[in-house]
Amino acid sequence: MSFGERLQKLVGQRQIIKSLAVKNIHDKYVGSALGVSWAIINPLLIMLAVTFVFGQIMKTEVRYFSLMVLSALLPWTFFLNSISESATAMVANASVLRQFVMLKEAIPLSVVAANFLNFTFGFAVVMPIFIICNPVIIRVLILLPVIICLHLIFTLGVSLLLSVAAVYFKDLPQLLNTSIMFLFWLTPIFYSLEMIPARYHWLILTNPSSCYVLIYRDLLYHGYGGRLDLWLLAVCFAAASLVGGYLVFLKGEHAVLKHI
């Protein structure tokens, strides 16, 4: 089966991916009274919390600090949830894999799809707030879908890689849990790049998430088109992640059923 045939087949199985994604969302909110509305309520609550803590208690001088945080936190949460769920997805969906004949890409794809849906709901809600508080961003809003697209590709690649790697290395989900804290603080979410000494910038910029987060922030908070080097990095990271992740996935996927 060539690569082209495989992709063709994957498209043919979009029904399955869709069903799995729906099942994923369904599982997430099963039994909860508010259901899918949590996807909207979550970012709003975060915004309130950040405004309260940093506005009233910490008293930062940054204007609309909560918006600055939120512009980075939402994409980050999407990335974080996608990869950490992907790392356990194969095992969690073992019964589905054992029963149904499908391309195994469907599992990480459905996880990313479900999280992406969540992300877009949340984003749709906070979007008006961004615009109202800072109308200047409208002129660069056209770039928003582009960065979302790149970010999605990047997340997808990492998810593919982790989903299959976690099958073979059972320690991976644990490792991920701890290293995520590092990643979180190495990513300029609760601070901006300007707040840290210039000699540490490289440390931040080598973290792929940072460059996406910084672009999101430039677009949504500063109303600025973003640094060209960051954009280039974002494209490169997305391409490398997808190609590398998929190659690893193809190498490992055939024995997945034996290990879950």
Next chain:
Amino acid sequence: MLSSSIFRHKVAPLASTKAVSLRQAWLKYRVEFRQEGRIVPEDFWALKGINLEVGKGQIVGLIGENGAGKTSLLKLVAGMLAPDKGSVEVNGTVSALMEIGAGLQHDLTGRENIYLVSSLFGLTKAQVDERFEDIVRFTEIGKFIDAPVKIYSQGMYMRLAFAIAIHVHPDILLLDDMFVVGDVYAQHKCVQKIFELKDQGMTILFALQDLEMLKRICSRGVFLREGVIIKDGPIDAVCSYYMETVGSREGIGIVQKDPLGVIFNNGKLIVRWNNQTITCNLGGHSSMRIAGREYLSTAAEWQVQKAGPGGDIIAVGRWPDVPVRQQWKIRVLSEKEFLWDITVQPQERVPLEKIDVRTFLADAYKSWFTLQEEKDFPDVFLHITQGNCPIIDDSVGGMVGARGAGTVPTVVFEQQRSNGRTVCQAGNTGSEIHGRFIQHRPSLSDQDTGCADGACTSFVSRVMLFDPAQEHQVQEYLGRLAHSRQESAVIRKGPLALYCRDHRVDLYWQDIPLTREMGLNTKFKCQDRDYDAGMWAKWDVSKKSETEIDIRVTWDELPCLAQTWRLSLPSDDTVSWQVETSSANPVKLRQKQVELVLADGYEGWFTAEEQGDFEMLEKKGSGVVLNRYINTHMGVKCAGSSEAAFLPTVLFSQEDAVPRASFFSKRQDQESSTALRYLEAARQESMYSPSGISAYFAGKIQIGQSVQYPMGQPAGRPQLRTPDLRLKKMSVAFDHGKGRFFWKKAELTKGLGMYASVFSAGMWYDSSQAFWEPVEQDRNRLKVVGHWCWVPMTQRWEISLLDAETIEWKIERRAWDNFLPEREQVNIMLSDTYRAWVVPGQRQEQFPAGFKEHNGAFWDRQWDKTGAFPIGLEKCRVQKRLWSRYWLPSVTFACPEHCRVRCSAIENTDNLFRARLLQYELEPAGKDQAYFTGRIKIGI
């Protein structure tokens, strides 16, 4: 939706009649054993070389115990797993019901599940909408369709899963053990539906424990055990085979030699012929009466100590409540007969009153017979087994048989026990078994009754089956039996018995026939004709004393010649065999051979210095020569501990000091056999038998489980293993006609090394096939003489180290007796590490990469030219590891101008030898003598 999800899983258009095709499919799992905190990974092969083809519309049932590989096989077909080796091809869409519940989501309602699961099966919403009603109708769950499935009963649950799976409308449906739950009605409904699907042409693969269900549904059965297909055929045959072989694994042994199959299953002996079971119920079993209580063999705990596909079954049974053991030895002699030996081994003094050995035969058998009479089995089956059945007089032949109607083979039980008498009965079993039985009750000698420790053999029977279509074979057998019971000369001593009759010497050890065909035979060539002691010879058997027999063998075509065989039993474990030739005038005998033909079933062979097993041999076909060296002793044995072996070790040794080559071969003529043969080396002085009496062969055959090979170097065996010549970096070894030389520690030669070959009358004779004797050896020089066994020819080699870089190799060949060598070659086979060849001053080239297929005739010639040219190989650098490398020195082979070399050549051998070859072909030198002198120069 296509079945496949994996690159290696091919979905190729097969011939339209094939739905599934597996070729040599292997599948492994890596199991991580956790032992005291450490993880020990181990590979576990779930499927081992599965070959399976399923036609379109076939319904195939997979049978096997848990863990046999059924689910793995289905997963391969489904494309969920890819084979680690081999290929899987599937033609059509697949839907699988692999797990109970089949992906149903507990929290969702039936309706939601139908949509979810169907979409996971690959259906679109529109398709599900269309089939929804059908699915709901089939499941019959009414309003529960809108209730979460977690409240469903098992039956509803199963029906829902099943309904969704079949409504995917796949071409191939895989069902894995799905009827374990659900009530009778649910099962019934599913079965009904499966029949409908079958009519629609769906291919279905089933894995199921319930054999009755399988028999109803499937037409074909595939029996898997430990990842291997044991049986594949009509479902009834496969199911019955499965039933016969289930039970405690330790108590099962199976020997299959088509068409005969013998299954030992925990005290039952089941006999099959062409996939048809000719026994019924308990099959062959024994029943002991001890202190008024019956002990059936099926009630014992059995342990099969040995069971091989070609060998024998040895099983030991113990009863929990009586200190008696039984040992059963079952040995399949050929595809139509086996030996059945039951030995009772009391562990302490027990009052053994009787022992019956019964065989329940299928009711297709209609009559029984002995040498004297034949009677029908009664028509009625009474309630109680036996009743008053006639006692059969089988004393004349020691044989009783049963004949049937239709396709059941005629079966014959021939008693092998020479002392004592068995009481034989035949009749009908009770109506519950509805079969026939034949029963042997061996008489117990005084020492047997209440016998103490030690074994008392009770029953040895040779069971033969004859194809019903070939009744004449039975008649021939009966005729032969009657004949042999009358006219054979017998000598006995201890466990040995020797029966001599026309053209046949039968050797028995503990009532087991050891020999096959003629038993003993002599063969030779005289006046260009082959003679042996077989059918064309005349035998005159005379018994000299209780332990001696003389056989005089004469030939009509050779009136001047006669052989006398003196067979005697000097001790409990030895047969002495001396052969003399007497002739009126001198005759010339060539290729003098003696042969001992033993039962098939010997697993290992040994000589003074070597041993091995026959397995390698059997694959190559029958009659392959195993060992060509000169030996004075050759033996065969069964593997395993000598006590458990059924056949005793046999050592065949020669006692006269004549060099003979020893041969082992496995044959498959009329009967399978193991042949041990001595062939005398063709020495000039021994070819003439002068007038009068001359010795032909003197030897002995030692038999017994404790026969040991006499230690020490036997006479006549050349001690030429490592007679090294050594000078500085160079050393030379001569190994049975193969000269090998080394530079530092690396061997430059390969395969046959330095060797000479002679071609005559369509055959090549290599020096490695000759018998070599050392003549002289000092530090730098070695002289040896080789005698060929088949042709009257000798070669005298002289290998000397002239200096630290030159080997001189002289060959002097003699032939006599009009033997005409047509072509003679001198060769050096060298390591394939060499990459380039050179003809000094003329050419230099690389060898091609790789070697050509072995085609039996020609090797891949690189260069040749008429005349004597120096030829050689370029030195080359060998990278052993990353950091260590060394040079292989160049090798040049040259011969002086006066040497009569016709042609020089450089070749690549075939892919079996994988070596480089330097070759001189000599001028035809005439029949008597030829010389060659060559020099091998080695150096960086």
